[in-house]
Amino acid sequence: MKTEEKDCWKIELLGVRGSMAVTPKEYQEFGSDTLSIRIQVGETVIFLDAGSGIMYGQAGAENHVLIGHPHLDHLLGLCKWPALGDPSKKMKIYMADHEGMSCQEILHALYGPPFWPIHLEDVSKGLEYVSVKGAFHIGDVTVDVLSGNHPGGVTHYKLSDGKRSLVYAVDSELTEQAERDLLEFAKGCDLLFCDGQLTDEDAEEKRGWGHSTQLQVASLGQKCGAKHTVLVHFDPSSTDVQLDALEQKVKGKYPNSSFGRQGEIRYL
Ligand SMILES: [Zn+2]
Numbered sequence: 001m002k003t004e005e006k007d008c009w010k011i012e013l014l015g016v017r018g019s020m021a022v023t024p025k026e027y028q029e030f031g032s033d034t035l036s037i038r039i040q041v042g043e044t045v046i047f048l049d050a051g052s053g054i055m056y057g058q059a060g061a062e063n064h065v066l067i068g069h070p071h072l073d074h075l076l077g078l079c080k081w082p083a084l085g086d087p088s089k090k091m092k093i094y095m096a097d098h099e100g101m102s103c104q105e106i107l108h109a110l111y112g113p114p115f116w117p118i119h120l121e122d123v124s125k126g127l128e129y130v131s132v133k134g135a136f137h138i139g140d141v142t143v144d145v146l147s148g149n150h151p152g153g154v155t156h157y158k159l160s161d162g163k164r165s166l167v168y169a170v171d172s173e174l175t176e177q178a179e180r181d182l183l184e185f186a187k188g189c190d191l192l193f194c195d196g197q198l199t200d201e202d203a204e205e206k207r208g209w210g211h212s213t214q215l216q217v218a219s220l221g222q223k224c225g226a227k228h229t230v231l232v233h234f235d236p237s238s239t240d241v242q243l244d245a246l247e248q249k250v251k252g253k254y255p256n257s258s259f260g261r262q263g264e265i266r267y268l
C-alpha cells in the first residue's frame with residue numbers, strides 16, 4: 001500500500017457475479033467469479049462473502065470473513081482459497097444462523113463428505129466460526145447488521161470506524177419494508193454495495209427470488225444519501241455488452257452509481 005493510502009481502507013472487488021461463475025469471453029469485463037470483496041484495514045483484512053472470487057484474495061495476518069447467507073455462490077471459494085491452509089494466518093468466519101443451523105454447523109455440513117473430502121477446520125487449524133447475533137467489532141471497525149429480504153434470510157453489513165462507512169447489502173429484494181429498513185441502515189454512508197441482479201424486464205418474472213432491479217437499488221443509494229453506490233451480484237446470463245448498456249442507463253439517471261468490475265480497486 002502506498003504511504004498516502006496508509007490510512008485508507010483498500011477495497012478490492014474479487015468477484016461480482018451472482019448465482020454462478022461464468023467463464024466465456026463475453027463475460028470478462030465484469031468478470032467470471034462470484035461475490036467476494038476484500039477490504040484491507042491496516043494489517044487486518046475483512047472479506048465480504050466468499051464466492052469463487054475469494055480464491056484470489058490475498059490474506060493478511062488476521063482475516064475476518066463475513067458471510068451474508070449460505071447460498072453456494074457466497075461460499076464456494078472457501079474450499080480452494082490457498083490462505084486457509086496457511087498456518088501463519090488467523091481466520092474467523094462469521095455468519096448468522098440459518099434454518100436452525102449455526103455458522104459452524106452449516107460450513108461443517110457443506111465442506112465434508114459426501115460433498116467435499118475435507119472439513120475447513122482440518123485445512124485451517126486455528127479456524128474460528130462466529131455466529132452473528134448482532135453488532136460486533138473488528139479492531140476499530142464497528143460492524144452493524146440488518147436482516148434483509150431473501151429466501152432463507154440474509155444479513156447486510158455496515159462497516160464504520162468514525163471516519164468512513166461502507167454498507168454491503170446484496171441478495172436483497174426491496175419490498176416496501178425492506179427498502180425502509182435499508183434506507184435507514186445505509187443513511188449517509190460513503191460506499192454502498194447493492195444487488196444489481198435484475199433488469200426492469202426481469203422484475204415481474206423473478207419476483208420472490210430475493211433480488212432487486214438495478215434502477216431500484218441505484219435510486220435507493222441516492223435516497224439514502226450514499227456518496228457512491230456500486231452494483232454487484234450480476235446475473236450469470238448478463239454479458240459485458242448487456243451490462244455496459246445497463247450501466248449507462250442507470251448512471252444516466254443516478255450519476256453517483258456504477259457497476260462493479262472484478263479487479264476494481266477503491267480507496268475509502
Ligand atoms: Zn447470491
Ligand SMILES: [Zn+2]
Pocket residue numbers: 069071150171210
Ligand atoms: Zn441467495
